[in-house]
Amino acid sequence: MEEIELMKKMRNPIIEWYQKNKRELPWRKEKNPYHIWLSEIMLQQTRIEAVKQYYERFLKQLPTIDDLAKVEEEDLLKLWEGLGYYNRARNLKKAAQVIQEKYNGQMPKHYNELIELPGIGEYTAGAISSIAYDEPVPAVDGNVLRVVSRLIGSKKDILDSKTKKEFTQKLKEVMPKKYTGDFNEGLMELGEVVCIPNGEPLCEKCPLQEICVAKKENLTEEIPVRKQKIKRRKEEKTVFLLEFEDKIAIRKRENTGLLANMYEFPNVNKKIARKEIETILQNWCLTGNYNEKIGTHHHIFSHIEWDMIGYKVQVDSINKEFIWVNKEEILKKYPIPGAFVPFREKM
Ligand code: SF4
Numbered sequence: 001m002e003e004i005e006l007m008k009k010m011r012n013p014i015i016e017w018y019q020k021n022k023r024e025l026p027w028r029k030e031k032n033p034y035h036i037w038l039s040e041i042m043l044q045q046t047r048i049e050a051v052k053q054y055y056e057r058f059l060k061q062l063p064t065i066d067d068l069a070k071v072e073e074e075d076l077l078k079l080w081e082g083l084g085y086y087n088r089a090r091n092l093k094k095a096a097q098v099i100q101e102k103y104n105g106q107m108p109k110h111y112n113e114l115i116e117l118p119g120i121g122e123y124t125a126g127a128i129s130s131i132a133y134d135e136p137v138p139a140v141d142g143n144v145l146r147v148v149s150r151l152i153g154s155k156k157d158i159l160d161s162k163t164k165k166e167f168t169q170k171l172k173e174v175m176p177k178k179y180t181g182d183f184n185e186g187l188m189e190l191g192e193v194v195c196i197p198n199g200e201p202l203c204e205k206c207p208l209q210e211i212c213v214a215k216k217e218n219l220t221e222e223i224p225v226r227k228q229k230i231k232r233r234k235e236e237k238t239v240f241l242l243e244f245e246d247k248i249a250i251r252k253r254e255n256t257g258l259l260a261n262m263y264e265f266p267n268v269n270k271k272i273a274r275k276e277i278e279t280i281l282q283n284w285c286l287t288g289n290y291n292e293k294i295g296t297h298h299h300i301f302s303h304i305e306w307d308m309i310g311y312k313v314q315v316d317s318i319n320k321e322f323i324w325v326n327k328e329e330i331l332k333k334y335p336i337p338g339a340f341v342p343f344r345e346k347m
Contacts, residue, residue: 003152006211007174010151013207015179018186023048023193026055031181033107033132034065040127041092041119045085048192054083066105069096077262077335084338085302086259091119111137122168131181138171139184140164143191149224150195153213159228232305239267239343241294241312242286242322248347249322250334258301263334265343266322271309281313284321290314294346299339310343 022028025048027039038058042051058079062068071093080089095117099107107128108114114125126139138144145158148167156163176183190208195201203215214223242249242265250263268280274291281288291313299306318324327347330336336344 003154004170004173006152006213007148007170009211010208011174011176011183014186014190015176015182017207018182018189019179022185022189026052031132033109033128034068035059036132037107037120037124037128038092040124041088042083044088044124046083051083054080065096065099065107068093069100073261074333074335078333081335082338082341086262086335086337088119094118095120107132109133109135111135127184130184134178134180136175136177136180138168138175139188140168140171141188141191142197143188143195144171144184146197146224147187147191147195147208150201150214150220151208151212153217153219153223155223155225157227158224159226230302232300232303234305234307235269236271237267237269237306237308238272238280239265239308239310239340240280241265241310241343241346243312243314244316244318244324246326247318247324248327248330249318249324250330250336251322258304259337259339262337263323263330264337264340265310267308271307274311277311277313281315285319286315286317288313288315294343297339297342301339306339308339308343310346312346 025039027035039051039055042055042058046054061075061079062071073090073093076089076093077086080086083089098117099105103113108117109129109132111125111129114120114128115122120128123139123141126137129135130137130139142158145164145167148154148171149156149158149163154163156166158164190206191197193202194206201215201220203209203212203220206212206215209215214220240249249266251266253259253262253264255261266284272280274293277288277291291311294310294312297306297308297310299308325334330344330347
């Protein structure tokens with residue numbers, strides 16, 4: 001059967017399956033475009049279970065787009081602390097400001113308007129316009145690419161942007177006229193809970209089992225094809241929890257680049273042995289009287305990996321280079337990136 005015909009055949013089973021089986025999630029309670037937008041941005045790099053608590057807390061503090069447009073960057077980053085990819089939060093605020101200025105505070109309805117907003121790409125614009133407003137546009141994420149490539153038996157590399165473009169175009173041609181949001185969400189949800197990424201897909205539970213080429217031809221192990229591998233730069237770091245009485249040293253990161261404007265514990269870009277600690281302290285005009293190793297941590301960003309080791313050091317004085325604050329303030333006020341959190345837990 002032609003690929004397009006197969007894709008047309010999946011519409012009704014997907015919509016029906018989704019309407020019966022969809023999970024209860026906080027952002028599905030009503031079709032509020034702000035809530036859908038926020039959840040989609042949070043979900044881009046984070047699991048649903050982890051997102052739930054962040055989502056509730058974020059909306060409690062910033063219940064409207066107006067609140068988001070006006071929030072201080074430091075408070076915003078604190079709300080986002082631990083979710084990573086902090087530009088997502090900054091772009092949310094920028095987009096909220098554009099919505100205030102250009103759309104009178106009302107989230108725009110159409111894909112073509114949404115995609116012009118900071119931080120909103122093809123997928124998110126498709127998700128918001130189809131879920132909140134039933135606009136017939138696809139929202140193609142990794143789950144959708146996996147389900148569609150298995151359904152049509154495609155051996156094209158789903159990490160290749162050409163494949164994504166081609167699938168998006170095909171999905172545009174077969175979008176249902178009604179329930180487009182349910183169709184898009186159904187495809188994504190099916191990919192998350194039935195046609196799963198790791199391990200065998202649960203074909204016996206799948207509404208597409210009668211028409212799926214990968215199932216029929218026993219190709220579920222080979223499809224989807226994922227060829228490109230991400231090459232990450234590896235960096236070493238030694239992190240210091242410098243303690244003076246009840247204060248601990250932190251510093252603000254540069255205002256551009258990775259983890260911009262967030263706070264970190266002082267650190268150096270290499271792994272050092274305990275005997276080298278004094279030399280590092282001298283560079284910061286400090287002396288130490290006690291130190292202990294507080295563990296290691298490996299942190300993966302999209303293009304960099306940090307191999308980290310940490311020391312807790314009691315110092316004899318404070319310096320002007322760092323901000324010296326107590327533990328409660330660090331926890332409440334200062335956004336600390338996830339890479340440093342395992343060391344923060346040793347405070
Ligand atoms: Fe995926 Fe199996 Fe459903 Fe095909 S039948 S879409 S392989 S879960």
